[in-house]
Structures are given as structure tokens and as C-alpha cells.
Amino acid sequence: MKQPLTIDRRSVIRALAGTTALLACPAIAKAKPRVVVVGGGPGGATAAKYLKHGGDELDVTLIEPNRLYVTPFTSNLFLAGLKPYEALNFGYEALAARGVGMVFDTVTAIDRDARQLRTGGGARISYDRLVISPGIDFRWDAVPGYSPEAALLMPHGYRGGEQFKLLKRQLDAVGDGGLIVIIAPPLPYRCPPAPYERASMMAYALKTRGVKNARIVILDAKDHFAMQTLFIDAWERHYGGMIEWQDPTIHGGIKAVDPKAMTVVTDFETHKATMVNVIPPQIAGQLGRDAGLADDSGFCPVDAGSMRSLLDPAIHVIGDSATGGEFPKSGFAANNEAKITAMIIRAELADGRRLPVRFTNHCWSTIAPNDAVKNGARYEPRDGKIVMIDPYTSQLEESPELRAKQAREATGWYVGMTTDIFG
Ligand SMILES: Cc1cc2nc3c(=O)[nH]c(=O)nc-3n(C[C@H](O)[C@H](O)[C@H](O)COP(=O)(O)OP(=O)(O)OC[C@H]3O[C@@H](n4cnc5c(N)ncnc54)[C@H](O)[C@@H]3O)c2cc1C
Structure with a gap:
């Protein structure tokens, strides 16, 4: 049976007090400030790593349920058959080797008054400073008929490895004349171009397998989407009419999904589909909401200069759970926010250097293996909000060589980013 684990500064000091080393070396009598990070995705894992960067002054613990992050x-490249599933998997060994306690x-709960966490395994873990990056949760009831159980038949494919695998199994089973329906969410949600990159990669998979007369219908909650003209142009060039995008004025709203019948009812028609990918509206990860760190938007408001929660100064919220202006929800952004947060905490608790706060985000979308588009911007804090400056986006008339170069850039970015997070 698992023993409850209690870790707090007092017990660390008590443990140290019993050692002769303590008498010989008074410098270690002072316990290090304890920083606990929750969530081992791009936000949390990067924060834990960079809190240890440049010195060992902080006691850093990362709490994450899974031994592998997917x-x-x-x-979407995995869906297309362009990448094996294992290539999406990363462990935490390198972080542990850097001195992060895993x-x-x-x-399961944050006691903000006592500055203590409770875990499902029965541990109580105290913190001087807490960083949380628990990702997203869904507004399950926003799509009538959808639920966590329904997601086992109509996957969202938006978090967790099993969902990506389920989506691929269903895609691989689509045959001639098959219909795929993608329900795309309203903003804000993680990685705004991802549903459209997904439609592209599904079409690529069907085309590569020689599936005839299949269709992909995107029923969108929005009246436009990121890099829309670029996607629609490339869909015509690569997949000749296979992908159809409908805004709310065309479909009239989603009335219900029925996972057993595999139907989607809109205001105007009932789609009998071969598979349905429901991407529901999103909110902050449950932990942030349960701890009272979210506002009416469902996300956790932060000060953009420090990613500090506006509702609790001892807690920083980073990644997709946070809201603080125009910064997008992406792995790139979460990684950036994490490094800024680590710098601020090291400056406050470990006498580290504090540099001006600047963010960047670049996002590549693969439409076909040699045809990738991108957008991005720089961001800076102004009056506590993150403000976008210098946005750019790919252009319609770009050469095939430039698009192929961007596809190579996307591959390079992934290697660099995952090395920065988990290496
Ligand atoms: C299809 C798709 C394509 C994408 N493409 C891109 C792209 O090209 N570029 C890009 O930059 N971004 C992309 N993104 C977005 C990117 O994946 C997210 O923005 C990013 O993962 C957010 O990081 P995070 O740390 O906030 O959350 P997550 O990555 O979701 O990590 C959260 C972690 O917290 C853990 N956790 C949650 N609750 C608890 C708890 N109570 N206790 C302990 N641990 C907990 C979870 O297990 C998880 O490991 C894409 C997303 C999707 C779905």
C-alpha cells in the first residue's frame, strides 16, 4: 500500500537538523525555497527545467500523472501517417537528471491558505511558490449529446495520446464514399489553425490510400478562421473539393450529436457520418478552476509581466489555462511563458537576473507534406495585458520552394522545441 507522503519545509529542516553535515556546514541549514510545478506539458516541464537553470538555489518539484507526455x-502528422506515434512521446528523465524532483x-486540490497541495496518491506537498500549467478542459455540454463517454466514439483528439490513436484508427477505417465531420470550436482554444491542419492531413491520408469520393465537412462555430484563404487555396490544389468548410450562416448551428447513430444534426440537415471529430469549446484545466483561479471566461487571469495569477500572488498560471491579453494558446507560447515565469521566480527567490519581458509565437501548419504555411508575432506586456506587435502570416502567392522550406522549418521547430522542453 502506498504510504501518504508529507513534504514541507519544516520536515526538510528537521531532517537536515539530524545530520552531522549540518553542524559542519551551517550554510545548508537554510532550506531552499520550494517551488512546485503542476503539469508536465510544454508549460510545466519547461518551467521546472528553467527554474533549475543557472543555479541550484531552488527546490523544484514537478507533479504530473503520466510518465510519458504525448x-x-x-x-496531425501522425494521423496522416507521416510520423509514428512513438515520435510524439517524451519522458522526464532529463529533467530528473537536472535535479527536478518528479x-x-x-x-486533486490546492489549499491556497496553507500553501499546500493534495494528490490522488495521498501526498501533501507544501510550496513557497506554485506554478500550474494543467492545459485545457472542455465545455462538454456545449455540444448537445457530447460527453466524456461520447468522446470514446466521437473523439475530440485534442489532448491525451489515446484520443489521437482513436482518431487515427477511425480515419484508417474510412472507405470509398465515407463522410468525416469535424466540429470546430469558437475562440479561444488551443492552436487556432489545428482543426484545419487536421482536415488537410485527413484528406492527405485518404488521398494516399486511394479512397474514392470521400468528403470532409467542417462545421465551424466561427465565421472565419486562421490563415483561411491559404488553407482554402491549398485544399483546392491538393485535394480538389474533398474538404468543405461551413460557417454558422451555412449550417445554422449544431443542434445535437448522436455518437451511437454517428449523426450530427444542424439547423439545416442531418449528417450521417463515417466518423465525427468533435472539438468542443475550451476552458482552463480543471485544477485551475477548482482552485478558484479562473474568472467568468473559464480561464485563469494573469498579470502579463509575470504570469502571476491575479487571484493569488503565490501562484503563476501558464500555458493554455492562462488568459492575459492577445497571447495565443500554443506549445510555443506555453514554453515562452514558462521561461519568463522561471526568470521572475528566480529573480524573486534566488537573486537571479531579471531581463525585460518579451514573448514570441510562431505556428506552422502542414497542408501537404511539402506545403506548410505559418503565422506569428512578437508580444509584450502593456498595462498588465499581453499585446501583439509585428504580426505576420504566409502569403497566397508564395513559391512551392518557400512552402517546402517552411515544411522543413516546422520539422526543425519540433525537434528544437521538444529538446528545449524535455532535454
Ligand atoms: C492537434 C493539435 C495541434 C497543435 N499544434 C501546435 C503547433 O503546431 N504548435 C504549437 O505551438 N502548439 C500546437 N498545439 C497546441 C499545444 O499542444 C498546446 O498549446 C500546449 O500543449 C499547451 O501546453 P500546456 O502546458 O498549457 O498544457 P498541456 O500540454 O495540456 O499539458 C498539461 C499537463 O498537465 C497535466 N495535468 C493536468 N491536470 C493535472 C493535475 N491536476 N495534476 C497533475 N498534472 C496535471 C496533464 O497530464 C498534462 O501533461 C496543438 C494542439 C493540438 C490539439
Whole structure:
């Protein structure tokens, strides 16, 4: 049976007090400030790594239930058969080797007054400073008929490795004349171009297998989407009419999904589909909401200069759970926010250097193996909000060589990013 684990500064000091080393070396009598990070994705894992960067002044613990992280980024290439599933998997061994204490468990509650976490395994873990990056949760009831159980038949494929695998199994089973329906969410949600990259990669998979007369219908909650003209142009060039995008004025709203019948009812028609990918509206990960760190938007408001929660100064919220202006929800952004947060905490608790806060985000979308588009911007904090400056996006008239170069850039970005997070 698992023993409850209690770790707090007092017990660390008590343990140290019993050692002769303590008498010989008074410098170690002072316990290090304890920083606990929850969530081992791009936000949390990067923060834990960079809190240890440049010195060992902090006691850093990362709590994450899974021993392997499966990257949502490039999961669409896995769907297309362009990447094996194992290539999306990353472990935490390198972080542990850097001195990050790994706890594989789920945080079930944050006692903000006592500055203590409770975990599903029964541990109580105290913190001087807490960083949480628990990702997203869904507004399950926003799509009538959808639920966590329904997601086992109509996958969202938006978090967790099993969902990506299920989506691929269903895609691989689509035959001639098959109909795929993708329900795309309203903003804000993680990686705005991802549903459209997904439609592209599904079409690529069907085309490569020689599936005839299949269709992909995107029923969107939005009246436009990121890099829309670029996607629609490339869909015509590569997949000749296979992908159809409908805005709310065309479909009239989603009335219901029925996972057993595999139907989607809109205001105007009932789609009898071969598979349905429902991407529901999103909110902050449950932990952030349960801890009272979210506002009416469902996300956790932060000060953009420090990613500090506006509702609790001892807690920083980073990654997709946070909201603080115009910064997008992406792995790139989460990684950036994590490094800024680590710098701020090291400056406050470990006498580290504090540099001006700047963010960047670049996002590549693969439409076909040698045809990738990108957009991005720089961001800076102004009056506590993150403000976008210098946005750019790919152009319609770009040469095939430039598009192929961007596809190679996307591959390079993935290697660099995952090395920065988990290496
Ligand atoms: C199809 C798709 C394509 C994408 N493509 C790109 C792209 O090209 N570029 C890009 O930059 N981004 C992309 N993204 C977005 C990117 O994946 C997310 O923005 C990013 O993963 C957010 O990181 P995070 O740390 O906030 O959350 P997550 O990556 O979701 O990590 C959260 C972690 O917290 C853990 N956790 C949650 N609750 C608890 C708890 N109570 N206790 C302990 N641990 C907990 C979870 O297990 C998880 O490991 C894509 C997303 C999708 C779905």
C-alpha cells in the first residue's frame, strides 16, 4: 500500500537538523525555497527545467500523472501517417537528471491558505511558490449529446495520446464514399489553425490510400478562421473539393450529436457520418478552476509581466489555462511563458537576473507534406495585458520552394522545441 507522503519545509529542516553535515556546514541549514510545478506539458516541464537553470538555489518539484507526455503538436502528422506515434512521446528523465524532483501523481486540490497541495496518491506537498500549467478542459455540454463517454466514439483528439490513436484508427477505417465531420470550436482554444491542419492531413491520408469520393465537412462555430484563404487555396490544389468548410450562416448551428447513430444534426440537415471529430469549446484545466483561479471566461487571469495569477500572488498560471491579453494558446507560447515565469521566480527567490519581458509565437501548419504555411508575432506586456506587435502570416502567392522550406522549418521547430522542453 502506498504510504501518504508529507513534504514541507519544516520536515526538510528537521531532517537536515539530524545530520552531522549540518553542524559542519551551517550554510545548508537554510532550506531552499520550494517551488512546485503542476503539469508536465510544454508549460510545466519547461518551467521546472528553467527554474533549475543557472543555479541550484531552488527546490523544484514537478507533479504530473503520466510518465510519458504525448505532444498534441504534430499529432496531425501522425494521423496522416507521416510520423509514428512513438515520435510524439517524451519522458522526464532529463529533467530528473537536472535535479527536478518528479512526482507522478495527480493534484486533486490546492489549499491556497496553507500553501499546500493534495494528490490522488495521498501526498501533501507544501510550496513557497506554485506554478500550474494543467492545459485545457472542455465545455462538454456545449455540444448537445457530447460527453466524456461520447468522446470514446466521437473523439475530440485534442489532448491525451489515446484520443489521437482513436482518431487515427477511425480515419484508417474510412472507405470509398465515407463522410468525416469535424466540429470546430469558437475562440479561444488551443492552436487556432489545428482543426484545419487536421482536415488537410485527413484528406492527405485518404488521398494516399486511394479512397474514392470521400468528403470532409467542417462545421465551424466561427465565421472565419486562421490563415483561411491559404488553407482554402491549398485544399483546392491538393485535394480538389474533398474538404468543405461551413460557417454558422451555412449550417445554422449544431443542434445535437448522436455518437451511437454517428449523426450530427444542424439547423439545416442531418449528417450521417463515417466518423465525427468533435472539438468542443475550451476552458482552463480543471485544477485551475477548482482552485478558484479562473474568472467568468473559464480561464485563469494573469498579470502579463509575470504570469502571476491575479487571484493569488503565490501562484503563476501558464500555458493554455492562462488568459492575459492577445497571447495565443500554443506549445510555443506555453514554453515562452514558462521561461519568463522561471526568470521572475528566480529573480524573486534566488537573486537571479531579471531581463525585460518579451514573448514570441510562431505556428506552422502542414497542408501537404511539402506545403506548410505559418503565422506569428512578437508580444509584450502593456498595462498588465499581453499585446501583439509585428504580426505576420504566409502569403497566397508564395513559391512551392518557400512552402517546402517552411515544411522543413516546422520539422526543425519540433525537434528544437521538444529538446528545449524535455532535454
Ligand atoms: C492537434 C493539435 C495541434 C497543435 N499544434 C501546435 C503547433 O503546431 N504548435 C504549437 O505551438 N502548439 C500546437 N498545439 C497546441 C499545444 O499542444 C498546446 O498549446 C500546449 O500543449 C499547451 O501546453 P500546456 O502546458 O498549457 O498544457 P498541456 O500540454 O495540456 O499539458 C498539461 C499537463 O498537465 C497535466 N495535468 C493536468 N491536470 C493535472 C493535475 N491536476 N495534476 C497533475 N498534472 C496535471 C496533464 O497530464 C498534462 O501533461 C496543438 C494542439 C493540438 C490539439
